[in-house]
Amino acid sequence: MIYLLPVLAILAAKRIGFSHLGFKKFDSLTMGLGCGLIVISYPIIIAHNMLLTFLGVNTQGEAVMKMFSELKSPAWLFLTAVIVAPLVEEIFFRGFLFQGFRQRYGWIAALLLSSGIFAAAHLDPVSFIPTFVLGAVLGYVYHRSNSLWPSIILHFLNNGFAVCAMLAAIRFPDMFPS
Amino acid sequence: MEENQVEVRQEAREYSVPWTIVDTWLGVVLLIVINVGLLAVIFLFQDEVKRLAQGAGAYLAN
Numbered sequence: 001m002i003y004l005l006p007v008l009a010i011l012a013a014k015r016i017g018f019s020h021l022g023f024k025k026f027d028s029l030t031m032g033l034g035c036g037l038i039v040i041s042y043p044i045i046i047a048h049n050m051l052l053t054f055l056g057v058n059t060q061g062e063a064v065m066k067m068f069s070e071l072k073s074p075a076w077l078f079l080t081a082v083i084v085a086p087l088v089e090e091i092f093f094r095g096f097l098f099q100g101f102r103q104r105y106g107w108i109a110a111l112l113l114s115s116g117i118f119a120a121a122h123l124d125p126v127s128f129i130p131t132f133v134l135g136a137v138l139g140y141v142y143h144r145s146n147s148l149w150p151s152i153i154l155h156f157l158n159n160g161f162a163v164c165a166m167l168a169a170i171r172f173p174d175m176f177p178s
Numbered sequence: 179m180e181e182n183q184v185e186v187r188q189e190a191r192e193y194s195v196p197w198t199i200v201d202t203w204l205g206v207v208l209l210i211v212i213n214v215g216l217l218a219v220i221f222l223f224q225d226e227v228k229r230l231a232q233g234a235g236a237y238l239a240n
Contacts, residue, residue: 002212002216003209003212005208005212006204006205006209006212007205009208010197010201010204010205011197014196014197014201016196016197020195020196020197092205096197096202096205097202097206099193099195100195100197100198100199100201100202100205101199101202102193103193103194103195103199104199104202107193117206117209121209121213123213123217
């Protein structure tokens, strides 16, 4: 939630409405495009994680899984990681940063810049590449739709899938290769 | 080179927003400040943060 502060402060200082961030109607085809791009990006992310595992580097997933297993209930992490984080991050990184950069540097440079900052803001060098790829996909979907909703929904789905997969790995460890 | 610049200028008009590039970079600076602050809180109050998350999780689950 705290990531909303810079956006709120700047928009309030300039007396700009929240609607400029991209809360608009969208073409449902862009959702299909986003789903396709997310599916295409998964092999890159899986290959990246496999390479790290092969090199003996701990991935962010392992750290989050440890945190999950220590919590009495995953409800809080689920609420923050699946509901709040995607909403706040999309408002900040796509609605505010990407749009701000796009009007000055063009969409490709804006995509690279906002995705790089999105990945760096997660403060985990090991997961920089997967987060950058996700940021680029969400940024491109935003660019094509010019609406924040498709990227918010895709971000919800992506994080929800990741959290469910982690919960499954904790509850049913026999189903997953160690 | 000049063609690219014209293209970017056209894009800028097409995707115009009511805040400037300075505001955008200011947002990035504020993000860094927030992240540094969050990291400091997490490092300084590790146990309290964990207890808070567990308490909130238990509250939401009930």
